[in-house]
Amino acid sequence: MIEIGIVEDNVKIRDLIQRYLDMQDNMSCKTAVDSVEEMLDYLKEHDPPDVMLMDIQLPGMSGIKGIGIIKKEYPEIEIIMLTIYHDSHKIFDSLVAGASGYLLKHTSLPEIKESIENLASGGAPMSPQIARKVIQHFNESKKEEKPESDLTAREQDIVNGLVDGLSYKLIADRFDISIDTVRAHIRNIYKKLHVNSKAEVIAKSLRGEI
Amino acid sequence: MIEIGIVEDNVKIRDLIQRYLDMQDNMSCKTAVDSVEEMLDYLKEHDPPDVMLMDIQLPGMSGIKGIGIIKKEYPEIEIIMLTIYHDSHKIFDSLVAGASGYLLKHTSLPEIKESIENLASGGAPMSPQIARKVIQHFNESKKEEKPESDLTAREQDIVNGLVDGLSYKLIADRFDISIDTVRAHIRNIYKKLHVNSKAEVIAKSLRGEI
DNA sequence: GGGCAAACCGCATATTCATGTGAAGCAAGT
DNA sequence: ACTTGCTTCACATGAATATGCGGTTTGCCC
Numbered sequence: 001m002i003e004i005g006i007v008e009d010n011v012k013i014r015d016l017i018q019r020y021l022d023m024q025d026n027m028s029c030k031t032a033v034d035s036v037e038e039m040l041d042y043l044k045e046h047d048p049p050d051v052m053l054m055d056i057q058l059p060g061m062s063g064i065k066g067i068g069i070i071k072k073e074y075p076e077i078e079i080i081m082l083t084i085y086h087d088s089h090k091i092f093d094s095l096v097a098g099a100s101g102y103l104l105k106h107t108s109l110p111e112i113k114e115s116i117e118n119l120a121s122g123g124a125p126m127s128p129q130i131a132r133k134v135i136q137h138f139n140e141s142k143k144e145e146k147p148e149s150d151l152t153a154r155e156q157d158i159v160n161g162l163v164d165g166l167s168y169k170l171i172a173d174r175f176d177i178s179i180d181t182v183r184a185h186i187r188n189i190y191k192k193l194h195v196n197s198k199a200e201v202i203a204k205s206l207r208g209e210i
Numbered sequence: 211m212i213e214i215g216i217v218e219d220n221v222k223i224r225d226l227i228q229r230y231l232d233m234q235d236n237m238s239c240k241t242a243v244d245s246v247e248e249m250l251d252y253l254k255e256h257d258p259p260d261v262m263l264m265d266i267q268l269p270g271m272s273g274i275k276g277i278g279i280i281k282k283e284y285p286e287i288e289i290i291m292l293t294i295y296h297d298s299h300k301i302f303d304s305l306v307a308g309a310s311g312y313l314l315k316h317t318s319l320p321e322i323k324e325s326i327e328n329l330a331s332g333g334a335p336m337s338p339q340i341a342r343k344v345i346q347h348f349n350e351s352k353k354e355e356k357p358e359s360d361l362t363a364r365e366q367d368i369v370n371g372l373v374d375g376l377s378y379k380l381i382a383d384r385f386d387i388s389i390d391t392v393r394a395h396i397r398n399i400y401k402k403l404h405v406n407s408k409a410e411v412i413a414k415s416l417r418g419e420i
Numbered sequence: 421g422g423g424c425a426a427a428c429c430g431c432a433t434a435t436t437c438a439t440g441t442g443a444a445g446c447a448a449g450t
Numbered sequence: 451a452c453t454t455g456c457t458t459c460a461c462a463t464g465a466a467t468a469t470g471c472g473g474t475t476t477g478c479c480c
Contacts, residue, residue: 095345124342128333131341135305135334154427165410167466181428187469188426196468197436200375202409206416362456377436391458397439398456406438407466421480428475437466445458450451 002120005049006032007039007066008082009058017053020109027116035059036066048074051116056083056090064093071098078119088133095134101125151192158185162198163205212330215259216242217249217276218292219268227263230319237326245269246276258284261326266293266300274303281308288329298343305344311335361402368395372408373415
């Protein structure tokens with residue numbers, strides 16, 4: 001018997017899902033609340049459910065923040081996001097926060113049921129459209145690595161030296177130029193990047209902002 | 211009509227899939243080869259297919275390497291991995307390389323067909339088990355970000371200040387302590403991290419090594 | 421051939437950093 | 451009660467950095 005909890009503020013949707021799931025002979029859904037806060041209160045005094053369906057847009061704490069808190073306290077709970085949002089940021093944030101699945105609200109009741117069973121057998125419920133967004137995220141993070149600043153090749157060399165933790169003198173040695181030249185390049189780099197310390201250049205570079 | 215190409219070295223499996231797909235009235239599968247190299251040769255002289263099924267373990271170039279090359283030349287081709295490997299590294303590498311879906315070889319023919327149709331409608335074919343692995347990867351990369359150095363809370367504060375590009379003085383102001391205290395903390399941080407410059411601390415931190 | 425950007429170099433100065441030595445208050449654990 | 455570790459602070463010195471000014475050479479474009 002799979003115990004299910006629901007966090008959803010729309011009463012109609014919540015009741016519908018709860019009734020449907022509770023009707024199944026391998027599931028039990030006794031807990032349906034409309035905020036993360038309520039669910040946390042509930043969990044303090046009851047056994048945690050096996051699976052939790054959670055909305056993102058909720059009164060009070062957002063569902064995404066809720067995932068983190070609930071997962072930290074009760075890591076064994078599997079959380080499925082059930083929401084209208086299909087933008088990749090929300091999907092990504094949810095999964096990083098610890099959600100095990102992500103379904104859109106137009107998902108049919110039998111599909112929700114199937115997803116929960118999926119989860120029990122080690123899968124992760126996710127519609128092909130959502131999966132696609134996740135995959136897109138992989139590719140984007142791969143491509144967006146080059147915001148192409150207008151640093152010259154030599155300036156980029158110097159930046160790399162800084163990132164490697166080298167002093168001006170060592171950078172000068174590495175490229176066989178004088179330390180004053182290094183200084184000159186660094187001045188120009190600072191101007192172009194609108195910074196004024198080694199530290200900021202290194203930070204920018206490692207954040208992929210160069 | 212969806213044009214499909216197959217790269218698979220097991221002749222039995224290849225023929226089976228090819229015949230089945232070609233039999234569908236909305237699909238055409240005329241191209242089935244047993245290596246990436248052959249497929250590249252084929253693509254030079256023919257129109258590219260819309261969707262490509264690809265194995266990982268292949269004679270010559272691996273399927274994962276093949277994805278990258280094919281996607282670079284023909285970015286419009288949607289590639290579905292069809293393989294026996296279900297370890298998260300291969301899955302992850304494939305998706306990063308540009309695959310749009312990932313199916314295990316025990317997937318039934320109708321499911322393969324469905325997956326291809328999925329792809330055409332903007333989804334990403336992925337079994338719940340595979341999706342689970344992908345999600346696990348999110349959580350792992352989240353956890354593995356903290357190789358837990360033994361920096362104290364205060365020391366971590368100071369590091370954050372450095373990463374923000376602040377000078378000692380500004381860090382002192384931010385936490386309302388004296389600049390000499392900042393120095394003291396930095397000394398300890400350097401000892402713990404085995405470095406001896408601001409630059410290295412920032413680099414380590416942004417690389418996730420703290 | 422003039423203009424221009426990039427790479428190169430030098431000198432000077434104020435600020436910031438790295439490092440040493442030393443010490444006091446406080447909380448946690450032995 | 452004693453040790454240990456974290457946080458706080460001080461004074462000092464040499465090294466490194468940030469920033470100002472100046473300059474030459476080279477290659478490219480109009």
